[in-house]
Amino acid sequence: MSALLGLTAHELQKLLRKKEISSGDLVKEQLHKIKQVEGEINAFITIAEKEALRKAQNVDKKRSRGEELSPLAGIPMALSDNFLTEGIRTTGASKMLENFIPPYSATVVEKLQAAETVLLGKCNLEEMGLGATTENSLFGSTHNPHDLQAVPGGACGGAAAAVAAEEAVFALGTDTGGDLRQPASFCGVIGFKPTYGTVSRYGIISGASSLDQAGPLTRDMTDCALVMNVISGHDPLDSLSVAPNNAKDYTSFLVNDIKGLKIGIPKEYLEGVDPEIIAWLQQAAAKLEELGAHCEEVSLPYRDAVLSTYQIIAAAEGSTNLARFDGVRYGFRAEGEDLDTFYKKTRGQGFGAEVKKNIILGTYVLSAERYETYYLQALKVRTLIKEELEKKLQDYDCLLLPTTSTVAFNFSDERAKALAGETAVLTCPANLAGIPALSLPWGRVKDRPVGMQFLGRAFAEETLFRIGFALEQKTNLTRLSPKGKGVC
Amino acid sequence: MKLTQNELERIADSAKLELSAEESQNYTQALQARLEQMEVLKQIEASQVEPTIDLLPLTNVFREDKVEKGLTKEQVFANAVEVENDCFKVPRII
Numbered sequence: 001m002s003a004l005l006g007l008t009a010h011e012l013q014k015l016l017r018k019k020e021i022s023s024g025d026l027v028k029e030q031l032h033k034i035k036q037v038e039g040e041i042n043a044f045i046t047i048a049e050k051e052a053l054r055k056a057q058n059v060d061k062k063r064s065r066g067e068e069l070s071p072l073a074g075i076p077m078a079l080s081d082n083f084l085t086e087g088i089r090t091t092g093a094s095k096m097l098e099n100f101i102p103p104y105s106a107t108v109v110e111k112l113q114a115a116e117t118v119l120l121g122k123c124n125l126e127e128m129g130l131g132a133t134t135e136n137s138l139f140g141s142t143h144n145p146h147d148l149q150a151v152p153g154g155a156c157g158g159a160a161a162a163v164a165a166e167e168a169v170f171a172l173g174t175d176t177g178g179d180l181r182q183p184a185s186f187c188g189v190i191g192f193k194p195t196y197g198t199v200s201r202y203g204i205i206s207g208a209s210s211l212d213q214a215g216p217l218t219r220d221m222t223d224c225a226l227v228m229n230v231i232s233g234h235d236p237l238d239s240l241s242v243a244p245n246n247a248k249d250y251t252s253f254l255v256n257d258i259k260g261l262k263i264g265i266p267k268e269y270l271e272g273v274d275p276e277i278i279a280w281l282q283q284a285a286a287k288l289e290e291l292g293a294h295c296e297e298v299s300l301p302y303r304d305a306v307l308s309t310y311q312i313i314a315a316a317e318g319s320t321n322l323a324r325f326d327g328v329r330y331g332f333r334a335e336g337e338d339l340d341t342f343y344k345k346t347r348g349q350g351f352g353a354e355v356k357k358n359i360i361l362g363t364y365v366l367s368a369e370r371y372e373t374y375y376l377q378a379l380k381v382r383t384l385i386k387e388e389l390e391k392k393l394q395d396y397d398c399l400l401l402p403t404t405s406t407v408a409f410n411f412s413d414e415r416a417k418a419l420a421g422e423t424a425v426l427t428c429p430a431n432l433a434g435i436p437a438l439s440l441p442w443g444r445v446k447d448r449p450v451g452m453q454f455l456g457r458a459f460a461e462e463t464l465f466r467i468g469f470a471l472e473q474k475t476n477l478t479r480l481s482p483k484g485k486g487v488c
Numbered sequence: 489m490k491l492t493q494n495e496l497e498r499i500a501d502s503a504k505l506e507l508s509a510e511e512s513q514n515y516t517q518a519l520q521a522r523l524e525q526m527e528v529l530k531q532i533e534a535s536q537v538e539p540t541i542d543l544l545p546l547t548n549v550f551r552e553d554k555v556e557k558g559l560t561k562e563q564v565f566a567n568a569v570e571v572e573n574d575c576f577k578v579p580r581i582i
Contacts, residue, residue, distance in 0.1 A: 103563035330567035348506030379539030
């Protein structure tokens with residue numbers, strides 16, 4: 001039976017429809033696996049065992065009554081613990097929300113529930129989504145299923161590790177500057193950040209509002225399309241979500257034909273990337289050429305400004321969003337003799353070090369004396385970066401670059417850790433420009449997964465799905481099971 | 489333009505964060521390093537460039553003003569630490 005757990009959602013759905021398995025059995029098996037490996041992986045903060053079993057039973061009943069069910073009905077999945085789930089604790093991995101039981105669910109959670117998916121639990125992440133290794137969590141570090149000595153990446157390291165370790169069939173995470181794609185790459189699963197405005201942000205703990213998008217972590221492109229079909233679309237509760245007429249069927253993009261596509265490889269972004277990862281990139285380009293696409297080197301000179309621009313905007317917006325945590329209406333509360341002391345003690349004790357540093361940086365760049373030098377300048381340079389990317393994407397159908405400059409590094413590797421933030425230079429351009437980006441597993445270096453990244457035009461997700469689908473049909477490099485390694 | 493510990497403490501104060509002496513020393517060092525890296529932006533000529541504030545070319549759309557289902561009072565107060573007379577209770581303000 002354990003062979004079930006490595007399968008994709010669409011493979012499992014076939015078995016469910018043929019009644020060869022039931023959702024109840026599948027969920028029980030999944031919960032058993034979680035119990036087996038969690039001691040070493042720590043991908044979950046909260047496991048919703050009772051709720052999951054109840055939901056699975058309901059789906060099985062509906063199926064036995066012959067009701068028409070969605071392609072994801074009865075499939076066990078996980079959510080990063082920054083998606084609000086009504087009645088199920090949502091912590092943001094922070095002391096500030098350690099015991100917070102949301103009174104409502106995020107729009108995407110409601111959509112997944114309406115599609116009859118089964119929520120197994122809430123996954124570990126960096127506190128309030130800030131960081132790149134999933135070590136700064138109130139609930140301890142998550143370990144990479146491919147090698148327990150290695151970090152899973154972050155911020156959504158728990159969600160990526162859960163999918164990789166076969167603890168969930170798919171998961172949702174959020175991506176502010178690569179928080180979904182970088183852990184996807186480190187853990188050997190697919191991570192997709194949609195165009196800004198495609199997926200509702202309502203009910204997701206805000207990171208940086210002009211950069212945040214939620215997206216799927218899956219084992220293959222078909223699952224990625226099926227999840228996008230459920231979670232995308234207009235939401236009146238998110239004023240920056242796209243109009244209803246933009247609704248798409250992502251499965252229609254799964255076309256095994258990339259003949260004639262023009263793909264640019266931005267040379268500046270290859271600086272500082274591990275030569276073995278560059279070799280995989282060249283191999284990917286050769287494979288794309290073989291399939292009829294045309295790859296060539298392009299230049300994006302604003303690369304050196306990307307990281308600072310991102311950090312300033314992310315800190316400014318993040319510090320503003322984090323102002324809501326004041327201990328009054330919900331969350332952690334410290335004692336204070338007057339209101340000012342109460343606020344300061346609550347926030348000083350409720351937030352961890354990374355969050356506090358980020359709030360201070362954001363407040364600094366927004367302060368009256370520094371606003372023009374830092375924040376306004378970053379917004380202007382953002383325009384230059386965005387226009388540079390958009391212009392290049394007029395000439396090319398998409399851009400190809402690695403998702404990370406190294407593979408997952410060890411917890412003890414302080415030097416690599418110091419560089420971890422800098423590898424965001426490869427992922428944050430997509431957030432700054434609001435364009436879609438796909439991270440696809442692509443081989444291994446030193447036994448740890450490598451990810452290739454494709455950036456597309458805004459609202460032209462089709463190209464990325466075609467490329468991902470065509471590549472996974474032609475190679476086995478995109479399915480990187482940790483079996484025989486780590487704990488699986 | 490170096491961030492001093494005094495300045496950091498002033499910023500933390502306005503962001504309503506109580507820091508220990510050790511924290512403010514550590515954060516000053518860490519943020520100094522990050523601000524130094526950000527110097528790169530000053531070298532970019534962007535005086536005539538429009539700042540990107542909105543990513544999507546959207547205009548305001550006003551919805552009809554109708555009553556929608558919201559949270560109940562019980563739900564709103566469910567996560568509060570202190571409630572009195574259907575109000576959130578906080579320390580004395582004045």
